[in-house]
Amino acid sequence: xxxxxxxxxxxxxxxxxxxxxxxxxxxxxxxxxxxxxxxxxxxxxxxxxxxxxxxxxxxxxxxxxxxxxxxxxxxxxxxxxxxxxxxxxxxxxxxxxxxxxxxxxxxxxxxxxxxxxxxxxxxxxxxxxxxxxxxxxxxxxxxxxxxxxxxxxxxxxxxxxxxxxxxxxxxxxxxxxxxxxxxxxxxxxxxxxxxxxxxxxxxxxxxxxxxxxxxxxxxxxxxxxxxxxxxxxxxxxxxxxxxxxxxxxxxxxxxxxxxxxxxxxxxxxxxxxxxxxxxxxxxxxxxxxxxxxxxxxxxxxxxxxxxxxxxxxxxxxxx
Ligand SMILES: Cc1cc2nc3c(=O)[nH]c(=O)nc-3n(C[C@H](O)[C@H](O)[C@H](O)COP(=O)(O)OP(=O)(O)OC[C@H]3O[C@@H](n4cnc5c(N)ncnc54)[C@H](O)[C@@H]3O)c2cc1C
Numbered sequence: 001x002x003x004x005x006x007x008x009x010x011x012x013x014x015x016x017x018x019x020x021x022x023x024x025x026x027x028x029x030x031x032x033x034x035x036x037x038x039x040x041x042x043x044x045x046x047x048x049x050x051x052x053x054x055x056x057x058x059x060x061x062x063x064x065x066x067x068x069x070x071x072x073x074x075x076x077x078x079x080x081x082x083x084x085x086x087x088x089x090x091x092x093x094x095x096x097x098x099x100x101x102x103x104x105x106x107x108x109x110x111x112x113x114x115x116x117x118x119x120x121x122x123x124x125x126x127x128x129x130x131x132x133x134x135x136x137x138x139x140x141x142x143x144x145x146x147x148x149x150x151x152x153x154x155x156x157x158x159x160x161x162x163x164x165x166x167x168x169x170x171x172x173x174x175x176x177x178x179x180x181x182x183x184x185x186x187x188x189x190x191x192x193x194x195x196x197x198x199x200x201x202x203x204x205x206x207x208x209x210x211x212x213x214x215x216x217x218x219x220x221x222x223x224x225x226x227x228x229x230x231x232x233x234x235x236x237x238x239x240x241x242x243x244x245x246x247x248x249x250x251x252x253x254x255x256x257x258x259x260x261x262x263x264x265x266x267x268x269x270x271x272x273x274x275x276x277x278x279x280x281x282x283x284x285x286x287x288x289x290x291x292x293x294x295x296x297x298x299x300x301x302x303x304x305x306x307x308x309x310x311x312x313x314x315x316x317x318x319x
Pocket of ligand 1: 085086087088089090091092094095107127149150151152155156157158160162163164166167221222225226227228
């Protein structure tokens with residue numbers, strides 16, 4: 001989140017002054033500056049020598065009001081903020097900011113499931129709620145809806161939706177399932193998208209369109225605000241479902257598979273989001289490259305084929 005004020009650097013006295021105010025606003029115990037936490041909130045899979053991606057501090061607010069206060073303080077002192085939900089996109093950069101001096105605002109403590117609505121098939125969550133939390137909650141409370149998940153359960157619903165994440169059910173295009181967000185803007189004010197712009201409108205999470213332009217996408221894959229609440233459409237638990245696999249023995253069969261699947265997706269015979277992946281993608285899940293091929297350069301096609309032939313139900317391409 002940027003302001004017109006020039007940004008503070010790591011050793012900047014402005015940053016020190018802002019940190020004092022952050023401590024007063026959200027409690028000193030929720031403002032971490034120790035090296036261990038700063039490493040945890042860069043990328044735990046990055047070399048420790050990449051210190052340029054270490055945030056100088058990690059803030060963990062618990063309420064929307066605390067987020068608003070953080071943003072106002074940061075604005076006054078020219079401190080850049082980088083917000084995330086769980087901040088566990090491990091291996092892809094984690095929650096590391098791209099600029100030195102940027103303070104991470106991690107929202108794991110904002111982890112309330114605000115509503116699960118079976119009748120209208122939606123949920124409303126704070127940004128720290130993970131897919132695992134949501135699954136446990138719906139199971140424990142006898143809910144009948146399915147919340148679409150990505151491959152990993154530890155990420156947040158909000159972070160995944162804002163990053164245009166994908167799962168496999170009919171609501172797998174998560175950004176498209178978002179219905180109504182609450183956002184803290186750079187001046188600390190609150191914006192509610194869609195019907196949420198009207199106070200207490202009961203259709204906030206039912207109708208994506210409010211009056212006028214839809215603003216939700218402005219806050220996805222951007223840094224224009226901090227999302228503090230989100231509604232997501234889900235699907236009712238189906239009576240039956242079938243998982244189908246297609247495996248291809250050769251690369252040249254791939255166009256035929258895509259040509260077969262495309263019309264079925266367009267006419268909505270297939271309503272969910274199939275995943276098409278290579279053998280090497282699948283092998284990376286079960287072992288290291290050196291387990292399969294110790295040589296340099298790309299794994300030769302014939303070597304891959306021989307490995308794949310030994311693994312049941314795996315093809316050179318898989319859907
Ligand atoms: C092994 C592995 C498998 C994966 N499989 C999948 C998969 O199948 N499908 C898929 O879609 N992804 C997948 N991912 C990618 C990613 O980890 C997931 O998308 C995960 O949901 C990220 O959750 P998070 O809470 O850690 O995201 P975060 O890192 O917390 O958030 C992601 C980004 O969204 C923005 N953001 C988050 N919260 C806010 C907020 N409140 N306000 C403003 N901006 C915010 C920030 O830009 C942030 O950097 C995978 C990752 C790994 C490591």
